[in-house]
Amino acid sequence: MLKKILIANRGEIAERIIKTCTRLGIKTVAVYSEADKDAPFVEHADEAYLLGGPRVQESYLNSNRILEIARQTKADGIHPGYGFISENAEFAQKCEQEGIVFIGPTPDVISLMGKKVESRIAMEAAGLPLVPGISRPLKDADEAAELAGNFGYPVMLKASAGGGGIGMQACSNEAELRKAFEGNQKRALMFFGNGDMFLEKLIEKPRHIEIQILSDADGNTVYLWERECSIQRRHQKVLEEAPSPFLDAETREAMGKAAAAAAKTIGYTNAGTIEFLVDEDKNYYFLEMNTRLQVEHPITEEITGLDLVEEQIRIASGESLRFEQKDIILDGHAIEVRIYAEDPKTMYPSPGKITDLKLPQGAGIRHELGVTSTSNVTPFYDPMIAKLIVKGCTRSEAVSRLKEALAQYRVEGIKTNIPLLVDIVSHEAFQSGDTTTDFIQKNILKTNTVSS
Numbered sequence: 001m002l003k004k005i006l007i008a009n010r011g012e013i014a015e016r017i018i019k020t021c022t023r024l025g026i027k028t029v030a031v032y033s034e035a036d037k038d039a040p041f042v043e044h045a046d047e048a049y050l051l052g053g054p055r056v057q058e059s060y061l062n063s064n065r066i067l068e069i070a071r072q073t074k075a076d077g078i079h080p081g082y083g084f085i086s087e088n089a090e091f092a093q094k095c096e097q098e099g100i101v102f103i104g105p106t107p108d109v110i111s112l113m114g115k116k117v118e119s120r121i122a123m124e125a126a127g128l129p130l131v132p133g134i135s136r137p138l139k140d141a142d143e144a145a146e147l148a149g150n151f152g153y154p155v156m157l158k159a160s161a162g163g164g165g166i167g168m169q170a171c172s173n174e175a176e177l178r179k180a181f182e183g184n185q186k187r188a189l190m191f192f193g194n195g196d197m198f199l200e201k202l203i204e205k206p207r208h209i210e211i212q213i214l215s216d217a218d219g220n221t222v223y224l225w226e227r228e229c230s231i232q233r234r235h236q237k238v239l240e241e242a243p244s245p246f247l248d249a250e251t252r253e254a255m256g257k258a259a260a261a262a263a264k265t266i267g268y269t270n271a272g273t274i275e276f277l278v279d280e281d282k283n284y285y286f287l288e289m290n291t292r293l294q295v296e297h298p299i300t301e302e303i304t305g306l307d308l309v310e311e312q313i314r315i316a317s318g319e320s321l322r323f324e325q326k327d328i329i330l331d332g333h334a335i336e337v338r339i340y341a342e343d344p345k346t347m348y349p350s351p352g353k354i355t356d357l358k359l360p361q362g363a364g365i366r367h368e369l370g371v372t373s374t375s376n377v378t379p380f381y382d383p384m385i386a387k388l389i390v391k392g393c394t395r396s397e398a399v400s401r402l403k404e405a406l407a408q409y410r411v412e413g414i415k416t417n418i419p420l421l422v423d424i425v426s427h428e429a430f431q432s433g434d435t436t437t438d439f440i441q442k443n444i445l446k447t448n449t450v451s452s
Contacts, residue, residue, distance in 0.1 A: 001317045002026060002077040002101060006070045007045065009081030010060060011370030012386060013293075014041035017079050020309040029073045031066055033059035035378045040370065047073055054380045060084045063091045070100055077101040077316060079309075083382065086292040087114055103316040105270050105291050112266065113289040116160045117198050120286070123274075126262035128286040131156075131277060133200030141181040144199055145174050151201040157181060159188030160196035165235025167191070170202055203285065205436045206277040208232065209244050210290075211259035212300045213272050214311055220321045221264045223256035224300050224308075225330050229275075230435045231424060233347050238417070238440070239424060240296035241335040242303050245395055245433030251282045260325075262286075271297075271312050295338070295387070298368060302334035302391045333395040335402050337421045339386040339411070341377045344420040349383040352376075355413030360405040364391045364398075377414055385416075399431060420444065 005021055006029040007014045014030060018041060021028045030045030035054035042048045049069045052058035059065075063085055070078055078095055080086035086104065089111035095102040104110065113119045120135045132151055137160055138144050148155045148171070157180050159167025167188035171177040181197060189195035212224040228244035229237045243252065259274040273294050275287040297308045306328075315321070343350050357373040366389040371377065377385060390405055392398035406422050420440075424430055429443050436442075 001319070002313060004029065004073065004075045005077045005079050005103070005313070006031065006066070006073065006075040007041070007079050007081065008060070008066050008085055009079075009083070010036055010039065010041065010381065012368045012384070013081040013295075013370075015044065015370060016368055017081065017309055018044050020307055020313070024310060024313065026313070029069065029075050031060075031069055033380070035380050039375070040372055049073070054378060056084065056380070063088065063094065066091075067094060067098060067100070070095075071098065075100065077103055077313070079103040079312070080292065082290075082292050082295055087290070089114065101316050103270065103312050105268055105272065109266060109268055110291045113291050114161065116158060116162065116288060117196065119289060120198075122266055123262055123286045123289070126265040128258055128262050128274075129284065131200045131203060131285040131287075134198055136198070137196035138181075138198055141178045144177055144181050144197070147199055148174065148177055151199070154202040154204070156200045156202045157184055158198055158200065159184060159192065159194070160198055161192040161194035162188055167197070168235055203277045203279050205438065206230075206279055207244070207246055207435065208237075208275065208287070208437055209247065209255070209278050209284070210273045210275040210294070211256055212294070212297070212308075213260055213263045213268070213274065214308075214315070214321060215263050215268045215270065215272070216315050216321045217269050217318065218320050219264060220324075221260045221268070222321065222323070222325045222328060223260045224304050224306065224328060226252060226255060227294075227296055227299055228435065229296060230437045231430075231439045232437055233440050237296065237338065239335065239337045239421065240299055241333065241395070241398070242299040243330060243333065245435070246278070247282070251284070255284055258284075263289075270315050271308055295384075296336050298366060298387065298389045299334035299336045302366070302389060303331055304328055305331065332391050332393050333398045334389060334391045335398050336387055336389045337402065337406070337425075338384050338417075339388060339409075339421075340417040341383040341385050341414050342417050343415045344417045347417070347420075349379060350415035351379040351383070352414040354411060356410065357412070358408070358410035360388075360408035362401075362405075364401050365405055366390070385411075395433070399425060 004027040028045040030048040089107040092102040093107040169180040185195045207230045215221040227242045229240045231239040273290045276284040368387040390401040
C-alpha cells in the first residue's frame with residue numbers, strides 16, 4: 001500500500017482524506033495557499049507546505065509546484081480530491097512520468113471522459129442510451145439552429161469541455177439559441193480554453209441520478225447503487241440522497257449494471273461516477289462521467305458501509321477489489337446537504353469571518369467540515385464550507401433527522417444557505433420524493449419562500 005500521500009486539495013475534502021489515511025497508517029502531506037495557512041487541514045496533516053498566493057492559479061492549480069513538493073517530501077501518491085486538478089489528464093500524465101501514483105483513473109481515460117462529445121461517442125459504443133443530440137462540435141450558430149429545428153425545442157446547448165454549469169444553457173426557441181451560442185462559446189473559451197459547443201434535446205422534468213462505480217486494474221467492476229442529485233441551483237447540486245426515492249428495483253439494477261459494463265468497456269480504474277438524466281417514464285440517458293471522487297460520496301458510504309477513499313487508495317496501490325457485486329448490500333437511506341457560505345435568497349457567495357459554530361449531534365448524523373468556529377471564509381474558492389449527512393432506516397426517518405439537525409445547526413458571523421435547506425426539506429414535494437431538477441425554481445424561488 002502507498003506510504004505517503006500528498007493531498008492536492010483543500011477544505012473539507014482534504015480533512016476527509018486525512019482521516020482515512022491516518023486510520024490506514026499512511027502519512028499525509030498538505031499543500032495550501034496563503035489564504036488557507038490557518039485552515040484545519042493544514043494543522044491535521046503530518047506535513048504541510050505553502051503553494052503560493054491565494055488565487056487558484058497561484059496555488060491549487062499550480063501543478064509544477066505540487067509535483068515539486070511531492071518529490072521533496074518523497075510522497076509516493078497524490079490524491080487530487082475533487083475540483084482543481086482532479087480531472088486534469090496532463091497532471092495525471094506528469095505524475096506517471098515522475099513515478100508518483102495518481103489516485104484516479106489513467107490519463108487517457110480522464111482525457112476521453114473530460115470531452116463531452118468524445119465521451120458521448122464512447123458511451124454510446126459501450127451500450128449506454130444517449131439523449132438525442134450530436135456527437136461532434138457544432139460548426140456555428142446556423143448549424144445549431146438547423147439541428148434544433150430537427151430535434152424540436154426546447155434544446156440544451158453545452159460546452160464540450162464544460163463543467164459546473166458553465167457554458168450550458170436551455171433554449172426554448174431559435175432567437176434564444178442564437179444569442180446563447182455566442183455568449184456561451186465565449187465563456188467556454190475563457191474558462192476552459194476550448195470553445196467547442198454541442199447540442200442535445202432537452203429532457204423536460206428530468207431527475208439527475210448517478211451511479212457510483214469502483215474498478216480495479218484486473219477488470220473487476222462493481223456499482224454501489226445510485227445517488228439522486230436533482231435538487232440544484234445554477235446546475236450545481238445542493239442536496240443529494242441515496243438511494244433515489246424515484247427508482248424501482250428493476251430500474252436501479254439495470255442502471256447499475258449498465259454503468260458498470262460501460263466503465264469496464266473503456267478500461268476504467270479507481271472510483272468514478274456515471275451520471276444520467278432520467279425522464280418521467282424512468283428512461284435513462286447518459287449525461288457525463290466524473291473521473292474522480294464526488295462531493296456526495298459520503299451518502300454512498302452510509303448505505304454500503306464502505307470507505308470510498310480507502311478503496312481508492314487500495315486500487316491505486318495495485319490491490320484487487322475485496323468484494324463482489326453480491327456483497328454490496330443497500331442498507332437504509334442517507335441524505336447530504338451542502339452548507340454554503342452564501343446568501344440564501346440571492347445564492348451569491350457571502351465570505352467573512354465565522355464567529356461561532358455549533359454542530360448538531362446524535363445518532364445517524366455525520367459532518368464533513370472544512371472550517372472551525374473562528375475560520376475566515378475567503379472569496380477565492382468555492383463557498384462550500386461543510387456537508388451535513390444523515391442516515392435513517394427509511395427515507396422518512398432520514399428526512400425527519402435532517403430537519404432536526406438543520407434546526408440545531410448554527411453558523412454565526414456569515415450568511416449561509418441553511419434557511420434555503422430548511423425550506424427544501426420542509427416542502428411537501430421533497431417529502432413526497434417529487435424532486436426533479438427544477439425543484440428549487442418551481443417550489444422555492446417562484447413562491448419566494450426562502451426564510452430569512
